[in-house]
Amino acid sequence: MQITNKEYGEIVKLRSPNTKVAVTCTKAFLFGGIICTIGEGFNNLYGFLGADTKTAGTLTAVTLIFIAALLTAFKLYHRMARHGGAGTLVPITGFANAVVSSGIEYKSEGYVMGIGSKMFLIAGPVLVYSVLTSVVYGIILRLTIY
Amino acid sequence: MEYLWAFVVGGLLCVVGQLLIDYTKLTTARILTLFAVLGVILGAVGVYTPLVELAGAGATVPLTGFGYLLAEGVKTAVAEQGLLGALTGGLTAASGGIAAVIIFALLAGVIFKPADRQ
Numbered sequence: 074m075q076i077t078n079k080e081y082g083e084i085v086k087l088r089s090p091n092t093k094v095a096v097t098c099t100k101a102f103l104f105g106g107i108i109c110t111i112g113e114g115f116n117n118l119y120g121f122l123g124a125d126t127k128t129a130g131t132l133t134a135v136t137l138i139f140i141a142a143l144l145t146a147f148k149l150y151h152r153m154a155r156h157g158g159a160g161t162l163v164p165i166t167g168f169a170n171a172v173v174s175s176g177i178e179y180k181s182e183g184y185v186m187g188i189g190s191k192m193f194l195i196a197g198p199v200l201v202y203s204v205l206t207s208v209v210y211g212i213i214l215r216l217t218i219y
Numbered sequence: 220m221e222y223l224w225a226f227v228v229g230g231l232l233c234v235v236g237q238l239l240i241d242y243t244k245l246t247t248a249r250i251l252t253l254f255a256v257l258g259v260i261l262g263a264v265g266v267y268t269p270l271v272e273l274a275g276a277g278a279t280v281p282l283t284g285f286g287y288l289l290a291e292g293v294k295t296a297v298a299e300q301g302l303l304g305a306l307t308g309g310l311t312a313a314s315g316g317i318a319a320v321i322i323f324a325l326l327a328g329v330i331f332k333p334a335d336r337q
Contacts, residue, residue: 093241094238094241094242097237097240097241098234098237098238098241100237101230101233101234101236101237102230102231102233102234102237103230104233105229105230105232105233105234105236105281106225106226106227106229106230106233106277107226108229108280109225109226109228109229109230109274109276109277109280109281110222110225110226110229110276110277111276112225112229112275112276112277112279112280113221113222113225113275113276113277114222115276116275116276130279130288131315131316133276133279133280134279134280134315134316134319135315135316135319137280138316138319138320138323139319139323142320142323142324142326142327145327146327146330146331147331148334158236158237158240159233159234159235159236159237159239159240159250160230160233160236160237162233162236162240162247162250162251163232163233163235163236163250163251163254163281163282164229164233164280164281164282165280165281165282165284165285165316166280167251167282168251168282168285168320169320169323169324171247171248171251172320172321172324173320173323173324173327173328175324176324176325176327176328177327177328177331177332177333178333180328180332180333181333184329187328188324188325188328188329189325192321192324192325192328194248195247195248195251196320198248198249198252199248199251199252199255199282199285200317202252202255202256203252203255203256203258203259203285203286203289203309204289204309204310206256206259206260206263206286206289207259207286207289207290207292207293207305207308207309208293208305208306208309210259210260210263210290210293210294210305211293211294211296211297211302211304211305211306211308211309212302212305213263214293214294214297214305215297215301215302215304215305
């Protein structure tokens with residue numbers, strides 16, 4: 074029996090019901106929730122040690138980034154990500170993982186055009202467009218409120 | 220209670236990301252960019268601050284929190300220095316995290332070898 078790609082796609086769609094999405098979303102919820110709860114733990118720890126809210130937030134981000142970098146370097150983060158999906162991608166740890174893993178992967182191309190350049194494969198667009206948006210916001214603020 | 224809110228809000232933001240992965244063809248880079256930009260916008264219109272007050276790290280740890288940090292930084296800097304603040308505020312507020320990512324990535328890249336391709 075000959076089937077076209079479109080028909081094949083429809084069959085695949087029929088055979089992979091929404092339960093799959095329910096599973097991936099539940100895992101994402103659990104992994105993301107746990108990472109954020111750990112973050113809240115660090116927030117409180119640094120607050121307890123005397124940091125104000127802003128400083129504690131920065132320290133927490135740096136701590137999570139360090140842990141994610143370590144897990145990425147020892148090839149453990151991608152094992153977690155296989156289960157966690159967006160739960161391991163969306164938190165700052167996922168961002169750190171993207172930067173660190175691109176850096177390691179392109180090591181063979183050298184320190185300048187390899188690690189130095191390729192670590193921004195994913196971080197680059199994130200920074201470019203979020204900075205753009207924030208600058209536009211600043212200009213609007215200046216023109217309207219202040 | 221604050222830990223529960225951190226868990227729930229952080230988890231839900233990740234579910235949004237998972238739905239984007241499952242139902243769209245958006246790549247990792249696009250999803251992360253979308254979250255960061257969305258964070259700036261939500262911070263700018265003022266809906267993200269209550270979320271941060273409620274959920275703490277549940278709102279600041281996801282990448283929308285990074286965008287929120289930029290928006291907050293710009294807001295403070297524009298109030299203090301005027302138009303120049305639009306350029307300096309965002310990256311100043313996020314500088315700790317960005318420098319940490321760069322340095323740790325460089326160190327990891329220097330020390331560790333890439334995985335063998337199977």
